[in-house]
Amino acid sequence: MEKRTNKSTEIFQSRLKKHHDELRWLYMELYDNPSMFAELCDRMEQFYLERNETLKKLDMTREKDGEWYKQNDLLGMMFYIDNFAGNMKGVESRLDYIEQCNVNYIHLMPFLETPKDRSDGGYAVSDFRKVQKELGSMEDLENLTAACHKRGICVCMDFVMNHTSEDHEWAKRARAGEGEYMSRYFFFHDAQIPSQYEKTVPQVFPTTAPGNFTWLEDIGHYVMTTFYPYQWDLNYKNPRVFNEMMYHFLYLANRGVDIIRIDAVPYIWKELGTSCRNLRQVHTIVRMMRMISEIVCPSILLLGEVVMEPEKVIPYFGTLEKPECHLLYNVTTMATTWHTVATRNVKLLKKQLDIVSSLPKEYVFLNYLRCHDDIGWGLDYASLKEEGMEERSHKQYLNDYFQGFAGESNSRGELYNADPVTGDARFCATTASMCGIEKAGLDKDKKAMERAVRMDMMLHAYLFMQSGIPVLYSGDEIGQINDYGYKNNPLKASDSRYIHRGAMNWVLAEKRKREDTVEGKLFQGLGKLEKIRKSEKAFVSCADTWTVETKDTAVLCMGRYWKGEKITGLFNFSETDKTIRLEEADGEYVDLFSGWTVRNGEITIPVYGFYYWKQVVS
Numbered sequence: 001m002e003k004r005t006n007k008s009t010e011i012f013q014s015r016l017k018k019h020h021d022e023l024r025w026l027y028m029e030l031y032d033n034p035s036m037f038a039e040l041c042d043r044m045e046q047f048y049l050e051r052n053e054t055l056k057k058l059d060m061t062r063e064k065d066g067e068w069y070k071q072n073d074l075l076g077m078m079f080y081i082d083n084f085a086g087n088m089k090g091v092e093s094r095l096d097y098i099e100q101c102n103v104n105y106i107h108l109m110p111f112l113e114t115p116k117d118r119s120d121g122g123y124a125v126s127d128f129r130k131v132q133k134e135l136g137s138m139e140d141l142e143n144l145t146a147a148c149h150k151r152g153i154c155v156c157m158d159f160v161m162n163h164t165s166e167d168h169e170w171a172k173r174a175r176a177g178e179g180e181y182m183s184r185y186f187f188f189h190d191a192q193i194p195s196q197y198e199k200t201v202p203q204v205f206p207t208t209a210p211g212n213f214t215w216l217e218d219i220g221h222y223v224m225t226t227f228y229p230y231q232w233d234l235n236y237k238n239p240r241v242f243n244e245m246m247y248h249f250l251y252l253a254n255r256g257v258d259i260i261r262i263d264a265v266p267y268i269w270k271e272l273g274t275s276c277r278n279l280r281q282v283h284t285i286v287r288m289m290r291m292i293s294e295i296v297c298p299s300i301l302l303l304g305e306v307v308m309e310p311e312k313v314i315p316y317f318g319t320l321e322k323p324e325c326h327l328l329y330n331v332t333t334m335a336t337t338w339h340t341v342a343t344r345n346v347k348l349l350k351k352q353l354d355i356v357s358s359l360p361k362e363y364v365f366l367n368y369l370r371c372h373d374d375i376g377w378g379l380d381y382a383s384l385k386e387e388g389m390e391e392r393s394h395k396q397y398l399n400d401y402f403q404g405f406a407g408e409s410n411s412r413g414e415l416y417n418a419d420p421v422t423g424d425a426r427f428c429a430t431t432a433s434m435c436g437i438e439k440a441g442l443d444k445d446k447k448a449m450e451r452a453v454r455m456d457m458m459l460h461a462y463l464f465m466q467s468g469i470p471v472l473y474s475g476d477e478i479g480q481i482n483d484y485g486y487k488n489n490p491l492k493a494s495d496s497r498y499i500h501r502g503a504m505n506w507v508l509a510e511k512r513k514r515e516d517t518v519e520g521k522l523f524q525g526l527g528k529l530e531k532i533r534k535s536e537k538a539f540v541s542c543a544d545t546w547t548v549e550t551k552d553t554a555v556l557c558m559g560r561y562w563k564g565e566k567i568t569g570l571f572n573f574s575e576t577d578k579t580i581r582l583e584e585a586d587g588e589y590v591d592l593f594s595g596w597t598v599r600n601g602e603i604t605i606p607v608y609g610f611y612y613w614k615q616v617v618s
């Protein structure tokens with residue numbers, strides 16, 4: 001036992017040694033506090049020693065194979081535990097279903113303790129070491145992660161580090177006037193400094209939570225609240241905040257999670273006179289987190305939630321020598337995809353995909369069509385301007401379109417945080433509703449339903465064609481539509497994101513087994529695509545990728561090449577058949593989805609159709 005501990009400490013020490021100088025340097029640069037740094041190192045060692053042997057083994061395996069998450073075998077799904085299966089034990093009992101979905105990465109949406117009536121979907125944490133009572137316990141989490149690992153499933157959880165709930169112990173003590181705790185947040189006794197911040201800091205929730213500060217009548221102070229008034233921003237200028245949050249992070253890592261989603265990471269450092277987004281110090285903190293996890297729990301991946309324009313997103317990967325996040329959301333591609341759906345014009349998407357293709361292959365993106373949040377229309381407006389599209393009117397068009405008011409739209413959904421001042425608004429709905437499944441169902445229009453299902457399938461086929469890790473939004477695998485029930489719940493009614501946060505409909509899910517149902521067509525169709533993706537090497541994350549000009553504005557062509565194997569994807573974003581001639585199609589090709597072969601360069605792609613052509617090498 002003694003020997004083992006020594007060996008174990010040796011491993012920790014050698015990892016620490018590797019990063020110590022840089023970690024210390026960055027820590028001193030931010031905090032200039034040697035004793036707090038020493039405390040951090042001591043606690044890291046403690047967390048390392050507390051880490052169980054199974055996780056330590058996993059650490060070693062993944063440390064040896066740094067490419068483990070860059071293959072073509074990971075498929076994610078994100079869900080709210082209560083919506084999906086009631087509680088954590090319920091999730092464990094649904095692991096067979098997860099496997100039937102070919103999913104081997106589950107993102108459990110926020111499950112830590114949060115006040116029921118002021119939770120922001122769980123993103124207002126009141127205790128980082130306690131699971132919400134209704135969902136289970138830390139022990140349940142450990143059992144769940146262990147059960148997942150046995151089946152080769154990774155588990156992702158949120159680490160909400162920008163703020164705490166106003167019910168968090170620190171916030172309560174700050175509110176009671178304890179200086180030590182007040183210094184962990186941003187307090188101001190009058191409006192002078194807050195109003196200076198307001199001049200340069202944009203608003204996250206302009207309608208549902210305007211402004212960046214909240215006046216606390218009881219203590220006569222303003223507190224900084226970038227998100228909802230009950231989410232108090234943490235002050236990372238205080239090393240106590242950084243250290244304590246890192247201890248929470250390591251505590252959670254030791255419960256067996258594989259992927260930590262760093263929520264709202266661009267916001268964690270504030271400076272007067274700036275936008276308080278993406279500041280240099282944010283990168284210092286993320287880099288430190290990366291090193292801390294590489295020292296204590298190297299099997300962990302950091303997923304940065306950076307919902308920003310591309311030039312702001314990419315720096316969160318860090319550099320190849322000094323990496324920050326392992327994974328980032330491919331947010332611009334996601335928004336551009338829906339723009340393409342609304343315009344039937346692939347030009348901007350092609351350009352966006354080319355930008356992604358030109359990035360270093362080490363960068364791994366998390367690709368998705370929908371998630372728990374709204375879609376903000378963060379597009380490349382400079383390029384759209386060249387096509388005569390203005391930002392404001394185009395956003396208006398997209399929002400009209402997806403609400404079903406404009407163009408040939410069959411989409412259904414709702415606006416989110418429409419800002420009366422800027423005219424800006426974001427959009428909420430499920431993939432299925434945006435594809436027309438909701439409307440076709442209500443209209444009992446079989447033809448329209450068929451088209452909607454085709455579009456949904458085509459979008460997923462295109463999603464799987466991208467490099468990185470595709471993540472499904474739970475319910476999408478059976479085409480679940482919007483849930484308007486949130487309007488009857490006073491705690492949710494003002495937040496239209498709940499339209500796409502409905503409970504999993506297990507009755508409908510049963511229909512997935514029958515091929516003549518919408519659920520069955522999607523579930524089985526996606527299953528087939530997922531298996532293709534996992535079996536074809538050309539889908540590895542580091543494959544060469546490119547797009548091809550098809551000379552048809554509605555048809556996207558994407559290529560992938562890896563070690564002698566080439567796959568060409570064709571996607572028709574319109575409701576008419578398209579015939580195109582592709583240079584690329586010379587020779588014999590087989591469509592991996594249908595098994596058809598083509599021998600010449602002329603190809604007809606049906607309404608919302610797609611192909612995965614693989615060159616037959618004789």
Ligand code: GLC
Nearest residue numbers: 120121123160227263264373
């Ligand atoms: C992230 C979450 C979002 C939440 C916000 C505040 O953006 O995805 O749902 O409202 O952080 O924590």
